[in-house]
Amino acid sequence: MSNAVSRFLTIAIVSGAIAMGPVPIVSAQETEQPNFSLLIQEGPIEVRQYTPMIVAQVTVSGERRRAMSGGFRLIADYIFGNNISSNKIAMTSPLTQKTSEKIAMTSPVTQQENADDIWQVRFIMPSEYSMETLPRPVNSAVQLLEIPAQSFAVIRFSGTANNGDLAAQTDVLRRYMASNGMEAAGAPTYAFYDGPWTRPANRRNEVMVRLAD
Numbered sequence: 001m002s003n004a005v006s007r008f009l010t011i012a013i014v015s016g017a018i019a020m021g022p023v024p025i026v027s028a029q030e031t032e033q034p035n036f037s038l039l040i041q042e043g044p045i046e047v048r049q050y051t052p053m054i055v056a057q058v059t060v061s062g063e064r065r066r067a068m069s070g071g072f073r074l075i076a077d078y079i080f081g082n083n084i085s086s087n088k089i090a091m092t093s094p095l096t097q098k099t100s101e102k103i104a105m106t107s108p109v110t111q112q113e114n115a116d117d118i119w120q121v122r123f124i125m126p127s128e129y130s131m132e133t134l135p136r137p138v139n140s141a142v143q144l145l146e147i148p149a150q151s152f153a154v155i156r157f158s159g160t161a162n163n164g165d166l167a168a169q170t171d172v173l174r175r176y177m178a179s180n181g182m183e184a185a186g187a188p189t190y191a192f193y194d195g196p197w198t199r200p201a202n203r204r205n206e207v208m209v210r211l212a213d
Helices: 003-018 064-079 163-179
Strands: 036-042 045-050 053-061 109-113 118-124 143-147 150-157 189-192 205-210
Touching (some): 045 163, 053 064, 064 109, 064 118, 150 163, 163 205
Antiparallel strands (some): 036 045, 045 150, 053 118, 053 143, 109 118, 150 205
């Protein structure tokens, strides 16, 4: 099977799962997650200090869930092999070695809204990579960005994370921030950790708001 066909079949399986849930990723327990220090915890609300990270990002427009699906397809194409490799890295599963690399999955996938229903969909790169060692995307729509250390107020919740859930949780988080003198430094970011095969009651979803310095 050619690399292109293998990548197409993988993305087709992933894309088929998108309609069932917010993100087509494996369980959060099975994936690397970004590093942070927990500064405050009060029930489902946390304040976290994240270390620097690298993300793959695309900008898409449209209704939130469709935008997430379209954005993830673009990033999935990149991480499943549509990239230009400067070094060959031995792989364990599902492929052993490719001229273009397959990048290990991490969680969460995040989504942030801009004006006029324009969204930034991001996938956090595994910590083993640097900007120098990450393979370059073939598709110019996929950007690799270095994100500096940042602090976030975060609220965690389960369920299907529909638009109503996200709005309600964002409101709770904003009220907590206001009562504690915390100022937002940007629009809310939505983070989804579990795939659609995870029971809604067991899913991990988050609303994250970056804090002003």
